[in-house]
Amino acid sequence: MHTLVRFLCRVFSSVVILLVDAALLYARAGGGGGGHSSGGHSSGSSHSGGYSSSGSSHGSGGDMSLGTLLFIIALIIIVLYLRQKYVRKAATGFQSFPDVGRPKDFHALPGAQEFLAANPGFNEQEFLAKADKAFVEIQTAWGNGDIRPVRRFLSDGVYQRFNTQIAMMGLLQQRNAVSEISALARHVDCIEQDGLYDILHVAITGGMNDAFVCATNHDLDSPGGYETFTEYWSFLRKRGQGGKDLYFSQNCPSCSAPLPPDMGDAGNCPYCKTFVNSGEYDWVLSEITQVDDYAIGTYRTSKTADLDVQARRLLAHDPAFCVQLLEDKASNGYLQIQTAIAFKAPERMRRFVGDAAYDSIVASFPPQHIVFNRLYLNDVSIIAVEEADGKNMLHVAVKCSFQRAVLEQGRSRLLDPVIMTRREILIMERDTEAGVAKGSVYAHQCPACGAPVADSLDVKCGYCGSVLNSPKSEWIINALLSPEEYSAPERQPAAHGSALGLEDKLYTARDFAFSNVLVIFGADGSFAAEETAMANELARKWKYRSQQVEQLIQAAKARRLSIRMPLARDTHDEIFALMEKAAAVDGVVAPAEATMLEQVRKAYHV
Numbered sequence: 034m035h036t037l038v039r040f041l042c043r044v045f046s047s048v049v050i051l052l053v054d055a056a057l058l059y060a061r062a063g064g065g066g067g068g069h070s071s072g073g074h075s076s077g078s079s080h081s082g083g084y085s086s087s088g089s090s091h092g093s094g095g096d097m098s099l100g101t102l103l104f105i106i107a108l109i110i111i112v113l114y115l116r117q118k119y120v121r122k123a124a125t126g127f128q129s130f131p132d133v134g135r136p137k138d139f140h141a142l143p144g145a146q147e148f149l150a151a152n153p154g155f156n157e158q159e160f161l162a163k164a165d166k167a168f169v170e171i172q173t174a175w176g177n178g179d180i181r182p183v184r185r186f187l188s189d190g191v192y193q194r195f196n197t198q199i200a201m202m203g204l205l206q207q208r209n210a211v212s213e214i215s216a217l218a219r220h221v222d223c224i225e226q227d228g229l230y231d232i233l234h235v236a237i238t239g240g241m242n243d244a245f246v247c248a249t250n251h252d253l254d255s256p257g258g259y260e261t262f263t264e265y266w267s268f269l270r271k272r273g274q275g276g277k278d279l280y281f282s283q284n285c286p287s288c289s290a291p292l293p294p295d296m297g298d299a300g301n302c303p304y305c306k307t308f309v310n311s312g313e314y315d316w317v318l319s320e321i322t323q324v325d326d327y328a329i330g331t332y333r334t335s336k337t338a339d340l341d342v343q344a345r346r347l348l349a350h351d352p353a354f355c356v357q358l359l360e361d362k363a364s365n366g367y368l369q370i371q372t373a374i375a376f377k378a379p380e381r382m383r384r385f386v387g388d389a390a391y392d393s394i395v396a397s398f399p400p401q402h403i404v405f406n407r408l409y410l411n412d413v414s415i416i417a418v419e420e421a422d423g424k425n426m427l428h429v430a431v432k433c434s435f436q437r438a439v440l441e442q443g444r445s446r447l448l449d450p451v452i453m454t455r456r457e458i459l460i461m462e463r464d465t466e467a468g469v470a471k472g473s474v475y476a477h478q479c480p481a482c483g484a485p486v487a488d489s490l491d492v493k494c495g496y497c498g499s500v501l502n503s504p505k506s507e508w509i510i511n512a513l514l515s516p517e518e519y520s521a522p523e524r525q526p527a528a529h530g531s532a533l534g535l536e537d538k539l540y541t542a543r544d545f546a547f548s549n550v551l552v553i554f555g556a557d558g559s560f561a562a563e564e565t566a567m568a569n570e571l572a573r574k575w576k577y578r579s580q581q582v583e584q585l586i587q588a589a590k591a592r593r594l595s596i597r598m599p600l601a602r603d604t605h606d607e608i609f610a611l612m613e614k615a616a617a618v619d620g621v622v623a624p625a626e627a628t629m630l631e632q633v634r635k636a637y638h639v
Contacts, residue, residue, distance in 0.1 A: 210242075268317065436452045
C-alpha cells in the first residue's frame, strides 16, 4: 500500500508539472507580449532579435486540445508505471547474487593490478591451495568437535564462532559427523583493501556427507547425506607481507619452533609469544559468509566509503587500523556474550564489558536454561563512528541466525521451530589517546601487560593490577541494544538509525518473501512437486536467474536459510500471506509448517 501511495504521489507531481508547463505553453503561444484579448479570441506577436512569430487562437480549440493534453498525461502515467514496475523488479537484492558457476579472471578483477603491485610475490594458485587446505581441515576439525588444530590460521572472531557453536553442541550433547570432504571449485571473487591490509574474498563450492545426532532430543537427528554448497571465505593479510606458510607447516612463522596442537584463545606461539594469526605472516581466515548474505556485504562495502573515511580520521593515530579486524573483535565479543547467557556464566564476559552494560545484560538472563541449537552470524558491520568525551565510539550492527532450545532434566526441546534472524547493535568505546595494547582482552590477555587472564568476575589483572574492562588501550563493549532502542531519537541521530536499514535498501519485500517461502518448503528437507512449481513460478514472475534460485533451493533443503523480515513493518503482512499460501500449496499444511507459521506470527506481530 505504501509503495502504491508513493508511486501515485510521484505521478501526481509529474502531472502537476505537466499542467503548469502546459499553461505556460498556452501563455507563450497565444498571448505573447503586446497581445490583445477580447472574449474568446486573442492574437499577438513577439520579436526576439531577428526572429519573429505570430499566432492566433480561438476559445474552442487552440494549438492543443484538451483531449490531446489528457492523452499525453495518460501516456506519461502508463510509461512511468511501467518504468517503475520494471526498475522495482530488476533492482532487487537477489539480482545482486554473484554467478558462482563462472570463475573470474583474477587479473581482471577491480583492484587486481594495485594488489599485485603491492604484493609482487603473490601466486594465485598457491593461495587457492591454501584456501582448499583451510576448507578441508576446518570441516574435519568441526566434525571432530575440536577447532584447536586449525587455530593458527583463524582470526579471533572466526575461532570464537566455531568455539561458541561447539560449546552449544556440548550442552545439547550433539555431534555433527562429516565425511568425504572436498573443495569442488573455488576462485577469488573480490579484492578489497582495508587500511594496511588486503582481503581476498573466495567463492568455495564444497561437498561432504553431513549427519547430525542429538542425544538430548533425537527429533533433532538428521541422517544427512551428500550435499554441495557454496560459501564465501574471506582471507586477510597485511599488505606486502607474507612469505611464510601457516597451512602446510606446523612451525611458528617467527621463531620456527613447533606450534602445539592446542594454541588456546590467544593464538600465539608458546616460545616467542608471536601472534601467528595476526595477518603479518600469512593469509588468515577472517570471515565466512553464506550466499544469501554475501550480496548484502558487497553492497555495504560499496556504500560505506564516507564511513570508512570518518573512521580513518578518528583513528588516524592507530597504525594497525583495519575495519575487518575491528568487526572481527566485535563478533568475538558478541558471541562470548551469547555463550555467557547460555551457560549462565557472567564471568565469561565480565573482562570486556563495561559496568553498566554488564548489569543490563545480566538482568536480561532468562530464567530458563536456554541454549542455541543453531547460532551463527550473518553479518557484522560498523555502521557509525563518533568521538565524544575523549573516547572514540564504534556502532556495530550484528545480524545473527538462531534457533533456541530449552534444557530441562537432561532433555532438550526447541523453542523456535525454525531458524530465525535478529539484529542487535554493539556500542564499543576506546580512549581517543589509547596506547597500543599488549594483548587482547577478548583472547584472555591483559591489554596492559599481556599476561593471561581467566574468566572471572574480578576485572583486575592478577599480574599488573590494571583494570581489564578499561577503554585506555582496548575496545570495550558499553551497550548491547535492540534496533528500537538504538533508533530512539533521544539516543542517536536519525542517520545512525537509518544505517540499520541497509539490507532493506538492497532487498525488496519480494526478496524477503521468496527466501521465507523456500524456508517453508524446505522444512522437511525436500521439495514437493507443487512446491518446486510455485518456487519456479515466483522466480519467473520476479525475474530471478535460474542459478540464483538453485543456490537458494539447495540452501533451503540443507536448512541453511533462516526466516528474515525487513526492519520496516509495512510489508510484513504481505510477506506472511505469501508464506501461508506456500504452506498450503500442496493441499495440506503440515504440523511442522503450521508451527513455523505461528512462530513467525508471534515473532513479527503479523
